[in-house]
Amino acid sequence: MTRTSWGATLLTILLSLAIGAAAIMLLGYDPVEAYYQLFRGAFVGKFNIGGVFERFVPLMLTALAFAVSAKVSVFNVGVEGELYLGAMAAAWAGYALTGLHPVVHVPVCFALAMVVAGAWGAIPGALKAYWRVNEVCVTILMNYVAIFFTSYLVGNPFSARTSIPRTPSIEESAKLLRFLKPSRVNIGLFVAIGVLLLVWWVLYHTTWGFRLRHTGQNPDFSEYVGIPPKKVMVWGMILSGAIGGLAGAIEVMGIHGHFLDNFSPGIAFDGMLASLIAKNDIRMVPVLALFLAVLKTGALGMERFTGVPKTLIDTIIAVFILLAAMEALFSWKRRGAASAGEGA
């Protein structure tokens, strides 16, 4: 589809860090010291390294979910909703099913999360495939429906009856093993990396993956050579939704231990942006997710030791994304009229 330009991405990263340095200097701080503390805050000590991976897992998975849907030319803005539903499904399976062995319980939670979120993803996929309903709009709207729905569940039937709306804690057998304590990083990291490799292998080394990519590039020709483009598009969205659901499940089973109302501060939107900057290249997705996770984690250390506010780092990330999008002047074909304007 489009080739990734590593050099340009690196240049954009350096440019946004330079802009950040200038801003730090303007505020009267030492940029070298600030970046040094940012680096320390991300890489020195178990807690910090763990913190990076804690943020990396949901970012990478949601970015991957977005990238997969982009392969069938669906612009899936609904990963956030899939994340919520997956998290809720995993939390329910985590506390409602008791007496299971971890080897059974954990996969059951994952499976339920992926089925629920995959089914949710199939809806906009089918609407787009069969009636060409604008998926950007539908997925944005469905995010709200999913978040309201989980909010209802956590407030009423699945409530732990605590002061903050959350579900009961999941069983020990559903919790993901943590390492690098005291950080909350868990074996979900390896699950995520495994899923990344699996998806990459499926997309580029199996017939099914070939059909998926083929349909995304040219649905008419796919139909001509006997690949049903509509079905493939729906399956692509199911896969995308399932990955988003898995991200939610890992958040619940590895980090929180229960479903908390409104737990995600737009994780999937950050993931989506990571994927967009990676131009939906699956090999670049983990690199950008890691970069964002490092910045977000290191920012805490930077704020604590130098006083440079961490909101500045969020600003730099936004600048980076805008710059990276504009750098696309050279290398990125537009999505075209695929999603804009159809609903009008």
Added chain:
Amino acid sequence: MDTTNDILSLVFNATLFHSTIRAATPILYATLACVLTQQADILNIGVEGIMIFSAFAAVATSYFAGSWVLALVAAIIVGVVVAAFMAFAHLGAKADIFVVGMGVNMLAIALTRFLLQRIFGVSGSFHHNDIVAMPRLSFDFGGSELLNDLFNDYSLFEPVGIVLVFVLAFILYKTVWGLRLRSTGLNPQAAETAGINVTMRKFEVMLYSGVLGGIAGAHLSLGYSRMFVENMTNGRGFMGVAAMFFGGANPVWGWVGCLIFGFADSVGSRLQSLGLPSQFILMIPYLATVLVLTLAMMRKKRAETARKSAL
């Protein structure tokens, strides 16, 4: 049975009309901003960010200058600057408008949070007695409670928004400018052939969208409320996009969409204050929009199939 009636009368009474308008207005300005750009085939997902920036500018100006007029002007200027940047990135640097919009939203949240700490030394929210709100319209209905409930005490930009809906509809569908704008969205090549500079037209329309987004932000922080809160739009920009889709980029139908959002929001918050689950009511506008979109596309597809088979 009595309690059901009590609850119903607490939720559905004359003040619901006012609170529907009140909840719909911030979304309405966002909708109009999206309608304008959508007519030129630009999905302005960044209206959320424009609103946050403008809301901040309005509160800061109102606090320091003590005037809501200056605050409105500042909000509009900020809105236009942000929109101009988006237009440049999209049309000049060929960046995907969706990425630019999401980037601007992210930038708006981060930067206003940062400025809130730097300028006012607070985090979370800023309210102060020196912030001058937009004026409210009050009439004397001679003690008629119903008329008071229905028509009194509107913030200035609530009725203005309704007027704007029809002004915009007139401009889009009854003027040459509107025809040319719509043609750039419908068929850019044909518009180009007819001598319309499509890129300039899109740029122009993004600036107007910035004006509307600026008003949306100023109204949110000085009319709807009188403070600035981190991420205070809380998805209203996206609701604006949704309402625009609901109305198929037609301002009047977009307004209807906003009213449905406003109505659901008002009923939802009333149910919540009574301790009833409000989530299903709050879902209705989103589900309704998906349904409207789907039905519209199904009808379109059936019409196309019918036309083909007639050949």
